[in-house]
Amino acid sequence: MPPSTASRVDTRTRALAERVGHWVLPYWLERQTDLSSPSFTPSPGTGPVLNAANRDCAPVGTLESDLVATVDPRGLVTPWPGGWSLDWWIGADDRWHLPSREVAVRQALLGDAPVVETSMRVPGGDVIERVWAFHDASAGDVLAIEIENGSRVPVAVALAVRPYGVEGASAVGSIVVEEGPEPATARVVVDGRLAMWLPKVPAHLAMSTYAEGDVAVVVTGGHAGSAREGSVTCPDGLAQAAMVFPLAYTATLRVLVPLGAVAASESMPMPTAVPPTDAVARGWTSHSGRGTRVEIPDPGLAAAFGAARNQVLLASAARSLATDGISETVALVGALGRCGLGDEAAAIVATVEQGQQQGGRLGGDDDSPSATGAVLHATAVHWALGRDAILAAALAGPLAAGAHHRPGTGRIGRRGAAPLGPVAAAWQLAGALGAASTLAGIGELDAADEIRRRVGDLRSTVDAALVTEVLRNPATDPLPLLDLIAPLSLVAPRSTAAAVLVERIRATAIHDGAVVQRRGAVGLSPERTARLAQVELRRGERSALDRLRWLVDAGGPTRTWPELVHPRLGGLAGPGWSAAAAAAVVEAVLDLFAHVVEPEEGPVELVLCAVLPDEWLGAGFEVHDLPTPIGLVSYGVRWHGERPALLWDITPHDGIGEVRVSSPGLDPTWGTIDLRGDALLERPPSAKLDVGPDEPVGTAEDAAAPPPVDSPVQITRRPPSADGSFS
Numbered sequence: 001m002p003p004s005t006a007s008r009v010d011t012r013t014r015a016l017a018e019r020v021g022h023w024v025l026p027y028w029l030e031r032q033t034d035l036s037s038p039s040f041t042p043s044p045g046t047g048p049v050l051n052a053a054n055r056d057c058a059p060v061g062t063l064e065s066d067l068v069a070t071v072d073p074r075g076l077v078t079p080w081p082g083g084w085s086l087d088w089w090i091g092a093d094d095r096w097h098l099p100s101r102e103v104a105v106r107q108a109l110l111g112d113a114p115v116v117e118t119s120m121r122v123p124g125g126d127v128i129e130r131v132w133a134f135h136d137a138s139a140g141d142v143l144a145i146e147i148e149n150g151s152r153v154p155v156a157v158a159l160a161v162r163p164y165g166v167e168g169a170s171a172v173g174s175i176v177v178e179e180g181p182e183p184a185t186a187r188v189v190v191d192g193r194l195a196m197w198l199p200k201v202p203a204h205l206a207m208s209t210y211a212e213g214d215v216a217v218v219v220t221g222g223h224a225g226s227a228r229e230g231s232v233t234c235p236d237g238l239a240q241a242a243m244v245f246p247l248a249y250t251a252t253l254r255v256l257v258p259l260g261a262v263a264a265s266e267s268m269p270m271p272t273a274v275p276p277t278d279a280v281a282r283g284w285t286s287h288s289g290r291g292t293r294v295e296i297p298d299p300g301l302a303a304a305f306g307a308a309r310n311q312v313l314l315a316s317a318a319r320s321l322a323t324d325g326i327s328e329t330v331a332l333v334g335a336l337g338r339c340g341l342g343d344e345a346a347a348i349v350a351t352v353e354q355g356q357q358q359g360g361r362l363g364g365d366d367d368s369p370s371a372t373g374a375v376l377h378a379t380a381v382h383w384a385l386g387r388d389a390i391l392a393a394a395l396a397g398p399l400a401a402g403a404h405h406r407p408g409t410g411r412i413g414r415r416g417a418a419p420l421g422p423v424a425a426a427w428q429l430a431g432a433l434g435a436a437s438t439l440a441g442i443g444e445l446d447a448a449d450e451i452r453r454r455v456g457d458l459r460s461t462v463d464a465a466l467v468t469e470v471l472r473n474p475a476t477d478p479l480p481l482l483d484l485i486a487p488l489s490l491v492a493p494r495s496t497a498a499a500v501l502v503e504r505i506r507a508t509a510i511h512d513g514a515v516v517q518r519r520g521a522v523g524l525s526p527e528r529t530a531r532l533a534q535v536e537l538r539r540g541e542r543s544a545l546d547r548l549r550w551l552v553d554a555g556g557p558t559r560t561w562p563e564l565v566h567p568r569l570g571g572l573a574g575p576g577w578s579a580a581a582a583a584a585v586v587e588a589v590l591d592l593f594a595h596v597v598e599p600e601e602g603p604v605e606l607v608l609c610a611v612l613p614d615e616w617l618g619a620g621f622e623v624h625d626l627p628t629p630i631g632l633v634s635y636g637v638r639w640h641g642e643r644p645a646l647l648w649d650i651t652p653h654d655g656i657g658e659v660r661v662s663s664p665g666l667d668p669t670w671g672t673i674d675l676r677g678d679a680l681l682e683r684p685p686s687a688k689l690d691v692g693p694d695e696p697v698g699t700a701e702d703a704a705a706p707p708p709v710d711s712p713v714q715i716t717r718r719p720p721s722a723d724g725s726f727s
Contacts, residue, residue, distance in 0.1 A: 010168070012164075012171070012236070012237060012238060013049045013164070016029065016164060016238070017032075017033050020034075023213075023214040024089075024160075025164070026166065027076065028053060029051070029164070031053065038568065049168070051167055052566075054073060055167070055571030056558075056560065056571040056576050056577070057071060057072045057073075057576030058109070058560050058577060059114055059577050060114045060131050060132060061133050061259070062134060062141050062317075063287070063313060063314070065141050065259075066319070067141045069131070070577065071118070072166045072576070075088060075107070075120075076099070076100065077143070077257075078166065079143055079257045081165075084161055084190050085170075086159060087159075087160040089160060090122055090155050091155060091219075091244075093153060094123055096158075097120055097127075099120050102120055105118065105119070105121075106118070107119070107557050107558055108557050110132075110280075110281045112285070112309070112310055112559075113280060113284035113285070114284070115130065115131070115132040115277050115284075116132075117130050118131075122151050123153070124153045126150045128150055129145065130145075134275050134280060138268065139268055139271050140259065142259065142271055143259055144257075145255050145256075146254040149252070150250070155247050156245070157244070157245050157246075159253075160219075161190060161196075163240060169238070172190060174191055174234070175240070178229050179229060181269050181270070185199060186198040188241070193262065194262040194263070194268065196255050196256065197256045197258075199255065202243035203244055204243075204244035205225055205228070205242070205243055206218040206223070206224040206244070207231070207239070207241045208232065208239075208240050209233075209238065210234055210239075211234075215241065218242070219242045219244065224244050256271060292340040292590070292626045293623070294590070294621075295620070297616050297619035297620065303552075307558075308559065308561075309586055312335045312336060312582050315328075315579035315583075319347075319351075320351040321348060321352050322351050322365070324364075324366045326363045326368065326374050327368070327374055327580065328578075328580040329348060330377060330378040331579070331580045331584060333345050334381050335583035336348075338586065339586060339590075342386040345386070349382045349391060350391060350395075352402075353395065353398045360401030360402050360403075360405035361405050370407070370427040372427075373407070373426075373428035373429070373430060374427050377430050377431040377488065379392070379395060379399060380431065380433075384434075384629040385627040385628070387441065392438050392439075392442045396447070403431065406428070406457070407424050420458075420461060422469065423481065425458045425461035425462050426488060427488065429459060430490050466481075466491070469481065470497055470501050471496070478504045479505065482505065482531055482532060485498050485535045485538070486534040486535045486538070487531065489598070492597075492599070493538035499539075502536070505532060511567060512567060513529075513549065515529045515532055515547075517564060522564075524554070524565040525564060525565075526551060526554055526561035526581040526585070527561075527580050531584055533547035533588040538591065540610050544592070545613050548589070562576050562577060562581075563580075591610070593608070593626065594607065594609075604658075604659050606628065606662070607663070607664065608646070609664075609665040609666050610665050612684050617684065620638050620639065621637050622634075622636035623635060623636075630652055632651040634650075635649065643680055643683055644666045644667070645680050646666060646681055647677075647678040649675075651675075661674070666681050667682045668685060
């Protein structure tokens with residue numbers, strides 16, 4: 001957001017906050033300005049009013065585009081980021097019920113689909129708001145908002161256009177309510193853009209400006225006019241309108257919002273074929289049947305995984321590796337690949353060349369020093385999981401150029417660039433090694449060898465950082481270096497460096513099982529918590545289960561994760577829902593089922609069920625067609641008394657050599673090199689055991705002692721053979 005735009009948003013938000021008690025404010029601002037609320041947050045007298053609690057929102061959209069609407073915890077719908085919102089107020093026999101101020105409000109998803117149901121209790125029963133999206137052949141992506149009267153008496157519904165959302169105030173200069181193109185219908189235009197189709201003209205209409213006060217006062221006072229049409233213009237950019245409709249018992253009212261930009265001058269007809277919510281939910285369920293399928297005996301974890309998987313799909317539409325936000329897009333590529341959604345991942349990876357610039361730099365608009373390495377890493381992950389030779393060959397040139405690029409030296413002819421930091425160097429190193437493996441896999445052996453010869457500078461930077469900033473400097477912030485273990489797999493999870501890093505994070509950056517982020521805004525990071533869970537799973541540590549339990553709880557009833565979370569009051573910074581966090585949750589859950597360890601020596605190890613949750617004892621679980629660097633993995637567990645029976649089937653990539661299969665969570669003594677088979681294992685170890693039998697745990701002595709090897713960076717990607725395989 002440009003500084004001038006941000007300052008105008010801050011000014012409007014403060015103007016709203018100063019009207020507390022006189023305006024109906026969004027859920028977060030109602031509580032943040034209430035001195036008796038746990039969410040009360042004092043702000044500077046002249047400074048911005050920032051949303052520091054209850055910043056959560058659930059995404060709603062389709063797979064056809066990147067247009068995503070959001071729904072806040074009280075059903076406030078924001079069709080597009082930074083735009084106006086639609087609130088719903090219910091006039092019952094006793095009074096008007098305003099969701100942002102009510103206690104008896106519940107929210108849930110319909111299954112795992114992005115269909116949000118918000119129920120508010122009124123005398124006689126519930127009134128339910130449902131929000132979902134669908135694609136229309138003429139109108140494109142459309143948002144449906146339906147209000148159902150589930151109470152036993154008639155009510156009035158006020159649909160209110162509000163100049164704010166979950167992140168603050170928004171500019172609404174003008175609102176027009178006019179007759180629709182179809183008989184007896186109406187439409188709403190906001191700032192010259194078609195905002196809403198109404199199935200009928202409102203029974204009453206109220207409009208207001210900032211100077212005139214909140215339109216809610218007019219509605220709740222019973223003073224809404226009987227005019228069928230009207231308009232309002234507010235010089236302060238805080239125009240409002242409320243359309244009032246009667247709603248009989250069991251009746252529903254549905255309005256439609258075009259998510260794409262439609263000018264008011266267009267006479268676009270209202271879509272008539274609106275799929276019901278259950279059909280939309282079934283459609284999303286069918287997507288879950290594609291690619292990787294898992295059966296999780298823990299309902300909470302299963303629901304969190306299903307919702308996170310759908311959010312990854314939702315966020316991946318029209319993503320590019322040539323625009324800002326590369327790190328989040330790269331996380332989506334990894335999660336899509338792990339879910340077996342190779343086509344969706346390939347569509348993103350295919351945009352690599354669009355973001356290539358002078359000197360081989362990748363990432364387009366993203367100026368992060370890690371952007372080039374992140375793009376290379378995404379292509380390497382896509383290759384490792386799916387062996388997409390056609391796409392890899394098409395990208396061979398950009399990959400080779402990007403692998404030779406050095407962030408921090410700037411473009412050709414640029415001087416005075418900042419030196420490359422250890423995290424950016426790690427991303428570039430991992431990306432370059434991944435590019436070399438990809439090129440070797442498609443027969444470009446000379447190019448791959450040349451890349452490997454020229455990464456010594458990157459390796460030295462990362463080695464030095466591990467020695468000086470991990471092993472010998474307790475004051476170093478350990479969180480950024482967590483990337484070296486997951487997702488980059490540069491540092492072996494059972495190495496001394498990894499042990500010291502993990503123990504330091506546990507000692508300094510854990511609260512109630514979640515990872516505390518202290519750079520910038522301070523809060524609990526769902527994404528970092530999921531990444532730590534991945535590292536702990538690869539180390540065979542049961543503490544990973546604490547991270548997963550926290551993630552399930554933090555996802556709330558709509559199973560969404562903001563960028564940062566307050567320990568008690570929900571989202572506090574960043575987007576109200578984070579696609580990167582959803583991607584990390586997906587990968588952490590799949591790591592619980594299976595992950596691959598690629599040591600420098602010996603066979604590749606496939607670890608099935610690294611740790612076994614207590615709740616899974618005696619319960620069957622299975623995974624089907626999980627992509628890994630060695631190939632597709634499927635297995636199931638059934639029980640014979642206290643002993644688990646394991647049935648596994650691995651379809652390896654061409655050229656894969658010997659693979660050692662183990663399952664320390666089920667039976668630490670068991671292992672095999674067979675790619676398929678079945679075995680009756682011994683009784684699982686006690687759930688109280690914290691580590692696997694082969695895992696060296698870092699100690700205080702480890703932190704003080706010099707590194708045990710010349711290079712603490714244990715590169716887990718061994719150089720492939722001539723055909724690109726790990727034979």
